[in-house]
Amino acid sequence: MKGLIARYSIAAVVTVLGIAASLGLRAAPTEAAQKSKCISCHEKVTPGVVTQFLSGKMGKTLDCSTCHGSDHQSEKDVAKVKLPTPETCAQCHEKRVKEYREGKHALAWVSMKAMPMINHQPSAVGGGDLKGCSACHKVGEKPMADLTRYGTGACDSCHTRHTFSVKEAQDPRACRTCHMGFDHPQWEMWQTSKHGTIWEIEPTTGRAPTCQTCHMPDGNHGVMTAWGFLALRVPEDDKEWWDNRVTILKAIGVLDEKGQPTERFDAVKAAKIARLTKEDFNKERKKMIDVCSKCHSKSYAEANLKAGDDIIREVDKIFADSIRTVKGLYDDGILKKPAGWKYAPDLLQFYEAKSAAEQELYLIFLEYRQRAFQGAFHANPDYMHWYGWAKVKEAAARIKEDAERLRAEAKKH
Structure with a gap:
């Protein structure tokens, strides 16, 4: 029996080494074997890196040169390191x-x-x-x-x-460095939602969904959402909503004055920032419903996601009206198109906007509107309402007031 186990163990090792060799991988040094030149040198130069590498799974089977190449041999030729x-x-x-x-x-x-x-x-x-x-x-x-x-x-x-x-x-905290703050505080929304609260109380039971549960089901790395980062989709059956969306798309330079696609439309398409067909939207929506339905009924999941859609529609009414207010200032010559700008107002210039009204418009676009719809989809009522919806309304009021001021000043001159 011992001989059989020994032969099986040797065969397993040979198989693993054979696979590694076929991939062009180099075995990492064991304590019994001589250390690679990379490890021996970097134990002195960057000991923390070596400790981290050898503590991980890859450090047990690979060498530094697997990823960084072997052209770099001394401190004098660091530029030869393969990235x-x-x-x-x-x-x-x-x-x-x-x-x-x-x-x-x-x-x-x-x-x-x-x-x-x-x-x-x-x-x-x-x-x-x-x-x-x-x-x-x-x-x-x-x-x-x-x-x-x-x-x-x-x-x-x-x-x-x-x-x-x-x-x-796989830990949701791995996502928070990027998915937090001004324009997309998904971490804060999730963490303070009921889902996040349950996870903090029971981090190992699996009872509460994490970022990965919803956006990377079964470990799938093809992260995508139905609405995309800016909650824009094409087309829209609701005529009023579609008219408002056309106004928004013009303000980000995706559509021109006549409603025709611009060069930015191609950029949006290439970067998959928005879903440009019903099929694409429905495909991603179905994925999310399937995920939600593992804990909730399908009808409950559909109703909650539909409520999020409704938030976007209502916010877009106010957003589009604010855009039209600012656009009217440009049309009437009260605001002048900045040098080098192809579109005005141009929401993709963000905080480079040149007037107080446009700065408020930028905040609706990238902060308040984002928080309203993202708060809805991340089950965080406070973010949806007070940090999102309420702020959209406040900014819209300030835009109207500033537009009236600018028009009054223009009449004096």
Whole structure:
């Protein structure tokens, strides 16, 4: 019996090593074996990195050179270090990388670069220095020209270096660095909802859904939502709602004055920021209903998601009316289109807006409206109402008041 077990163990080891060899992977050193040059050197240079790497599952089977290459041999040739990409991860995790590329996380870098506002910011604020927008949007795939020392692997945004832990990425707290704050406080919404409260009380029972439960069912990395980041979809059967949405789409430069698609429409399509067919919307909605129905009845799930849709419709009435108020100021020559702007008002310029009324419009667009519909879908009534709906109403009142002031001043001149 012992001989059989020994032969089986040897065969298993040979099989594992054979698979690793076929993938071009190098075995990590064991205590009994000689350490690789990478490990021996970096134990002195970056001991924390080595400790993290060897504590993780990958550190048991791979060497640093698997992901970083072997061209770098000393402190003098650090520039030769290979920067990991999703292709690097796909050597072992082909299925998950394929799923990731079908979802919106893979397009995060593209969507950031598409924002006109980003062109006005210092690099440290919005560009590539990982202190502002890029620090979260680095989860997306990037062209080789944009690869820098950090944030090049995309997968390591959730499976952080150098343990690359699956357990860490399955914890909802792994999502909160990016999904919090001004324009998308999903973490705060979920954490203070009944779902989040139950999870904090019972973090291991599975009774409460986490971010991953709803947005990555069965570990699927193709993260996508029905409404998209900006709660915009095309087309709409409700005529009043569609008219309001056309107004919104014009204000973000996706449709021109005649209602025809612009170059930005192509960018929105490429970045999957909105669902552009009923089929695409219904596909994602069905996925969410299926997830909710594991704990709730299907009718309950449908009713709650429909209530979220209704919130968007009601907010869009106020939002579109505010846009028309500001657009009227441009049409009447009271506000002048800023140099270099193709559209006015242009909501994708964000806080680069040039008037108080437009600053309020920007806040409706990126903060208050976001919180209203996201609060609804994340089962957080306070965020939906007081941080969202109420703030939309307040800002709309200030926009009307400012427009009246500007018109009165214009008459004097």
